[in-house]
Amino acid sequence: MTIRLTVAQAVVRFLEAQHVERDGVENAFFAGCWGIFGHGNVAGVGQALLERELSGEPSHLRYHQGRNEQAMVHAAVAYARQRDRLAAMAVTASVGPGATNMITGAALATINRLPVLLLPGDTFATKAANPVLQELEDPANGDISVNDAFRPVSAYFDRVHRPEQLAPALLHAMRVLTDPAATGAVTLALPQDVQAEAWDWPDELFSRRVWHVARPVPEPAALDRAVAAIRAAKRPLVVAGGGVTYSRANDALRAFAEATGVPVAETQAGKGALAFDHPQSVGAIGATGTTAANALAAEADLVIGVGTRYSDFTTASRTVFAADDVRFVNLNVSTFDSHKLAATALVADAREGLDALAAALQGWRTDSVYTDRASRLAAEWDAIVQQAYDRDAQPLPAQSAVIGAVNQLSDPRDVVLCAAGSMPGDLHKLWRTRDRKGYHVEYGFSCMGYEIAGGLGVKMAALDESDPRDVFVMVGDGSYLMMNTELVTAVAEGIKIIVVLVQNHGFASIGALSESLGSQRFGTQYRYRTDTGIDGDRLPVDLAANAASLGADVLSVTSIDDFRTAVGQAKASTRTTVIHIETDPTIPAPDSPAWWDVPVAETSVLASTQGARTTYDEHKTHQRTHLAPPNEKKDNA
Structure with missing residues (x-):
């Protein structure tokens, strides 16, 4: 028996039929599909998702509207992480900038070994009207498109030029997505004309298929x-x-x-x-x-x-x-x-x-x-953490005190989420984790802008598992300005997250790193330009007003006591809430003497850089290869 569907309709039907099983527990693998539509997918995957949503069938692949393609991938990846890689989401975007916006998210997924299926639109397979809008033309390579940029950041990549190619491509995609040792971003590029092409598909392609996630035992x-x-x-x-x-x-x-x-x-x-x-x-x-x-x-x-x-x-x-x-x-x-x-x-x-x-x-x-x-x-060390939590700095609080307040006022099963800046390092050292899923910091790619979208994905995963835990998104002003778009999505979906927005007027983490490397915090503070550089007064950016304009409830506070009150209000609310607080970026969290290898200029006229290079050269002498065979003494080369 066969069923006549377009390629895009077949993709959606196939995804709905995929399940995973581990330890005898079985569930649908795909929880939904994120999408922003353009000419490369609106009449293909977009039409297929609409058709399934209108079908009224409970197993239809649920569509989620995002505001930024990269953010959609982040939300999908965070969802998969919260579900321990036993469930995932698909993400579709149009050909051109919509597709290339997903590349950063693809890299993040693959580096962190987290499953996400990417369905970027592509240029015409038939080349009937090329060059089409947003097509990359290469005089020496007739079959290239911008989607080839996904290849190095995908755990698996394929381009479906003909309907006959779809079934093996989908099966290979599932093989990789459900393999704990090989998973990451899987990209199936779909030319826009092929998406709309009809084909007679065998019924068994859409039969319930269970992928067994193995637990390999030691040899x-x-x-x-x-x-x-x-x-x-x-x-x-x-x-x-x-x-x-x-x-x-x-x-x-x-x-x-x-x-x-x-x-x-x-x-x-x-x-x-x-x-x-x-x-x-x-x-x-x-x-x-x-x-x-x-x-x-x-x-x-x-x-x-x-x-x-x-x-x-x-x-x-x-x-x-x-x-x-x-x-x-x-x-x-x-x-x-x-x-x-x-x-x-x-x-x-x-x-x-x-x-x-x-x-x-x-x-x-x-x-x-x-x-x-x-x-x-x-x-x-825990006593040192408590001192950092209790530090009452004036006139602005320390970031460590903000972390301490969230830790103490959140429930044991609540999730703290972060990705980039100074916050991940402080959280790694200071956060007292009480639940195995209570800590979610993306540090494989350390991608600025992951935070709000990631928090949305985690909360969606918790809701799908009937888990009432709150999600605290910890984000600095730098990351917030890079990608705050999914606040709108959280509001539209009626999904509550709590965003702790720390304002420190620049890139605090890189500022501190710059100073330690002799680069004097150059280019890391948000200030007006003057005749001598970007070193004027602080910019009068009102991030609290920005968050409110995106539909979130906003609580703007200036002290740790008021911050604690705001956390209680946010916990009690049913709506996405942003708590805005300004901190002093020059107050460091407690630290160990461990080192991170960031090369310093070997020659410079700046005394600060010269001093930093001397320190760097000293640290390099302690770097190890760890190449000697077991039981043999190793040298420090």
Whole structure:
């Protein structure tokens, strides 16, 4: 039997029929489709979504109207992360700028290993009227379009020139989207004439299809090698990454830590792997890490990475794991990540791998003196956090006090969300995470503008799971100005998020970095231009008025006491609320001495740059390759 549909109609019907299953729990994979329409998709995917919405069928693919194509991808990616990659969304845009606006979101998804299906319109496959509006012409390459820019940032890319190509393209797309080791942005470019072309499709293409998300178990010999390395260690440290949460391995990690006494440090994506007050939790590691985690990392003779890809922030640009004899065991579902840092690789699902390690290590426990020291260091850091929370700076509050107020007034299951600027580093060090899904900081791409759209996606995921948790979006003025458009979408959809808008009149994070690198905060403050540069008075930008103009409720406060009151009001409200507060960007949060490798000009007439280069050269001497074979002494080259 066949059914006659356009290519676009077939795409929508196929997406509606896809389901995933893990651990016996099954659900529809696609929760909806975001879209902004133009000539490249309005009569194709747009018409198909309209037809399904008017059908009245409960299984129809729900359409969501966005205001910015990049933001739509961010919302879809945040949704997938909140659902532990077991549900996702599609995003469609028109050919040309609508499509290319999605490229940043595609890169973010692929870098963070999060599934999203992108359906950009494309130029005519028939070339009947080329060059069409917004078409890129290359005199030397007749089959190129702007959508080819998606190739390097997609986990899978295809262009459907003919209806016959659609079925294998869709099946390959689902293969990648549901593979924890390979997922990311999947791009299916759809020429606008092909979208509208009809074809007789086999019924089975639209039959219910269940994709089983596997939990790979460790290979026995690899498990033996990992266990031998752990048993030989005197100062082991777990580094928990995002893979712990995506695998829902939090209970397995807690059981492993309690049975072995091994302390657990957390990456940005892994924060919340253990509750902040668990005896084995030592908090954030790396360039934005705690003094506790980084002190233990400096002494560790074995690092057990679980679901981490070891970004430069995690390793403090390969300086934080400083012991001469340090070795690595990497438990990861991705073969690529498991072999990093010349590690003993344990390729497996995080939960299955931790369970297998715990069983094989039964009866083994690290020395109690070491375990007790880790707990003591964590307690000392927590006291520092409390001081930062309680800091009553005048005349403007410190950002750390704002973070503390949100942490103390939010419910344990509420979500804090951020992406870029100074806030992610402060949150990584200071936020006391109480729920495994309570911390959502996008730091793989650290994309300014992710915050509000991402908060919308997280809240949509929570609503789809009948989960009443609030979402606190922490955003600075720099990121807010880059992309605040989805405040309008939140209002239109009737979806409540709480946006904490911190005004510090510029790029606080890069300003501090610029100063540390000898560049004197150049180009990082929002000021009027004068004869000597952009160094005049502060701009009179009213971000509170801007947020109100977009339909949000706005509470503008000046003190921490008033801010606390505003948080209570926002919690009680049913509407999207923006809390605006000005802070002092020169008051730093407490820190550890960890380093981040950002090269400084090797020659300069500026004394500030010369001094920064001297400091940089000193730090470079501590950078490690981690290439020596296990059990061999390593040099510091």
